Amino acid sequence: MHTVGDLLRQWRHRRRLSQLDLAIAADVSARHVSLVETGKSRPSADMVLRLADQLDVPLRERNRMLLAAGFAPRYAERPLDDDALSAARDAVERVLRAHEPYPALAFDRRWNIVMTNRAVEPFFADVDPELLRPPVNLVRLGLDPRGFAPLVVNLADVRAVFRSRIRRQLDIAPDPELMALHEELLEPDSENAPSGSVASDVVMPMVLRLDGREVRLFSTITTFGTPMDITLDEVAIESYYPADTQSAAYFEEPEGIRPWPTGG
Numbered sequence: 001m002h003t004v005g006d007l008l009r010q011w012r013h014r015r016r017l018s019q020l021d022l023a024i025a026a027d028v029s030a031r032h033v034s035l036v037e038t039g040k041s042r043p044s045a046d047m048v049l050r051l052a053d054q055l056d057v058p059l060r061e062r063n064r065m066l067l068a069a070g071f072a073p074r075y076a077e078r079p080l081d082d083d084a085l086s087a088a089r090d091a092v093e094r095v096l097r098a099h100e101p102y103p104a105l106a107f108d109r110r111w112n113i114v115m116t117n118r119a120v121e122p123f124f125a126d127v128d129p130e131l132l133r134p135p136v137n138l139v140r141l142g143l144d145p146r147g148f149a150p151l152v153v154n155l156a157d158v159r160a161v162f163r164s165r166i167r168r169q170l171d172i173a174p175d176p177e178l179m180a181l182h183e184e185l186l187e188p189d190s191e192n193a194p195s196g197s198v199a200s201d202v203v204m205p206m207v208l209r210l211d212g213r214e215v216r217l218f219s220t221i222t223t224f225g226t227p228m229d230i231t232l233d234e235v236a237i238e239s240y241y242p243a244d245t246q247s248a249a250y251f252e253e254p255e256g257i258r259p260w261p262t263g264g
Contacts, residue, residue, distance in 0.1 A: 014055075017055070112137050139181055154207045216247045
């Protein structure tokens with residue numbers, strides 16, 4: 001079992017900071033950081049959170065640090081449909097609805113879809129029902145040949161962006177399920193490797209062939225700014241935008257929005 005000093009050192013190394021760097025950022029002495037890491041000083045709960053904040057440690061991992069230091073977890077983890085999260089859930093729903101007629105969805109830290117708007121269904125019209133059984137994973141849905149991967153014209157670029165995002169997640173906080181997903185769908189190979197590098201994964205380019213038409217989209221990801229709940233800390237909203245007027249027309253036609261299927 002890791003001590004709080006072990007965890008602090010691991011996170012400091014992940015962030016490529018020296019003890020002095022962390023001490024200056026947290027406004028404490030480098031000696032104190034050293035004593036905590038070596039187990040010669042027991043930090044208070046506030047000090048654990050102070051150091052974790054400077055290291056940008058995710059809320060889930062902050063709880064782990066608190067437990068290792070002998071304190072109770074500070075951050076709750078409630079399902080998104082919990083009454084306590086009703087305001088946040090309503091906010092996510094409003095964002096998704098407001099984005100119609102264009103597709104948008106919310107997913108958790110393992111890329112499992114937790115909420116969608118009505119414009120998402122055209123992406124999944126020909127998806128194998130097996131992939132639509134909860135939890136529906138966005139990465140698997142997008143890259144699995146049984147999903148809508150056959151519809152993605154620039155699949156190699158999309159795969160490269162997913163690979164970059166998940167590698168960054170794993171660098172921030174290792175996760176066995178996320179690593180398994182990476183190994184299953186994102187390990188580079190000669191067949192799927194992109195011919196060139198993707199310029200940015202902040203705006204993700206995607207070209208789909210839907211209903212005999214080429215639809216060009218880009219997407220952006222939104223997260224909660226200052227969440228105090230682990231679930232909210234790990235929820236992201238991905239919104240897809242048409243890249244040209246012809247693509248916009250695909251979704252703006254009367255049949256462009258159809259209800260999300262309830263069965264599977």
